[in-house]
Amino acid sequence: MLPTGNVNLVNGFRKYFRISAAVTPIQRDIVFNIRHQVYCEDLKFEPERTDRREVDAHDSNSLHCLLQSADQTAQPVGCTRLVFARPDAPDYLLPFEITCAHTLDRNVIDPARLDRHRIGEVSRLAVVAAYRRRRGEARQVFGLDHGDYGAIDQPRFPYVPISLYLGAVALAAHNGIDTLFVLTEPRLAVHFARLGVKIRQIGGPVMHRGARIPSMLKVPEIISDLKPSLRPLWEHIHAEMALGVLTGPKRPVAPELPRSEQ
Numbered sequence: 001m002l003p004t005g006n007v008n009l010v011n012g013f014r015k016y017f018r019i020s021a022a023v024t025p026i027q028r029d030i031v032f033n034i035r036h037q038v039y040c041e042d043l044k045f046e047p048e049r050t051d052r053r054e055v056d057a058h059d060s061n062s063l064h065c066l067l068q069s070a071d072q073t074a075q076p077v078g079c080t081r082l083v084f085a086r087p088d089a090p091d092y093l094l095p096f097e098i099t100c101a102h103t104l105d106r107n108v109i110d111p112a113r114l115d116r117h118r119i120g121e122v123s124r125l126a127v128v129a130a131y132r133r134r135r136g137e138a139r140q141v142f143g144l145d146h147g148d149y150g151a152i153d154q155p156r157f158p159y160v161p162i163s164l165y166l167g168a169v170a171l172a173a174h175n176g177i178d179t180l181f182v183l184t185e186p187r188l189a190v191h192f193a194r195l196g197v198k199i200r201q202i203g204g205p206v207m208h209r210g211a212r213i214p215s216m217l218k219v220p221e222i223i224s225d226l227k228p229s230l231r232p233l234w235e236h237i238h239a240e241m242a243l244g245v246l247t248g249p250k251r252p253v254a255p256e257l258p259r260s261e262q
Helices: 006-016 025-042 057-061 095-099 159-174 188-194 219-225 228-247
Strands: 017-021 062-069 076-084 119-127 179-184 211-218
Touching: 006 017, 006 159, 006 228, 017 159, 017 228, 025 062, 025 076, 025 119, 057 062, 057 076, 062 159, 076 159, 095 119, 095 179, 095 211, 119 159, 159 179, 159 219, 159 228, 211 219
Parallel strands: 119 179
Antiparallel strands: 017 062, 062 076, 076 119, 179 211
16 A cells, blocks of 8 residues: 555655756766665675776666755665667667576567667666665665555655656656666566556566566556556656756766776
C-alpha cells in the first residue's frame, strides 16, 4: 500500500532530497565517486582506482541522475544513468545486450530491430552506504523491500531508489526515448507493479553480480500508468530533470577514463 496524500510525497521528498541531471564536470565527478564507493570499495565489483572515480566506456553515451541531501551540505545519496544507443555505430551494443546476449528472447523483442534513436538502458544505480541502512544490505547496491512502504497505520515511501528510477525515466522522456531496458533483481518487478509500472521480462536470468533478469519498460506507459499518489512526485522530478537537460550539454560528455582503460 502506497502512502496517501499527493502533496505529502512531494513535501517529504523536498524536505530531505534534491535531484538533478548531472551535467557539469563537478556533478559528474560526484556521480563517479558514488559509484566508486559502492561498486569498488563496498561491493568489490570493480577494482579500486586512485582517483576514486568509477567510469566505463558506456559513460560516453550516457546522461546521469544525481540524488543529494536537501540541506546545505548537499551530501551525495545516490545516482543512476541512462545509456543511449549509438545509431551512428551499429556495432555498439547497450550493456544488457552484451551481458544477456545468450539469454534474450528475441521472439519477445529484438533490440537490434528497434529504432536505435529511441531506446536506452538504465544502469549503474548506486546508493551510498549511509542510505543502505537496514541490516544485511551492506552487500547490495541499494535496498528495497516490502517494509520500505511501512504498514497501513504507518505508511512510508522508499524515496531513494524510486526517485532515482523516476529520474532516469524523466531523462528518457526529455530525450525522446520510448523504450527502456534494465537488468533487475527478480523481486523488483513486484515493486514496480506497486507503483503502477509495467515491467516485462524479455529473457532468462543471467548471473551478473547476482541473479539478474533482462526487462523492458515503455516510457509512455510508465508516465500514463503511475499511481495517482505518485504523479505530483513524478512531475516534480520531471521538472528538475528538465533544468539540467535545457542548460546542460546537448550530447552526453565522455568522462576521462583511467589510462588502463584508454
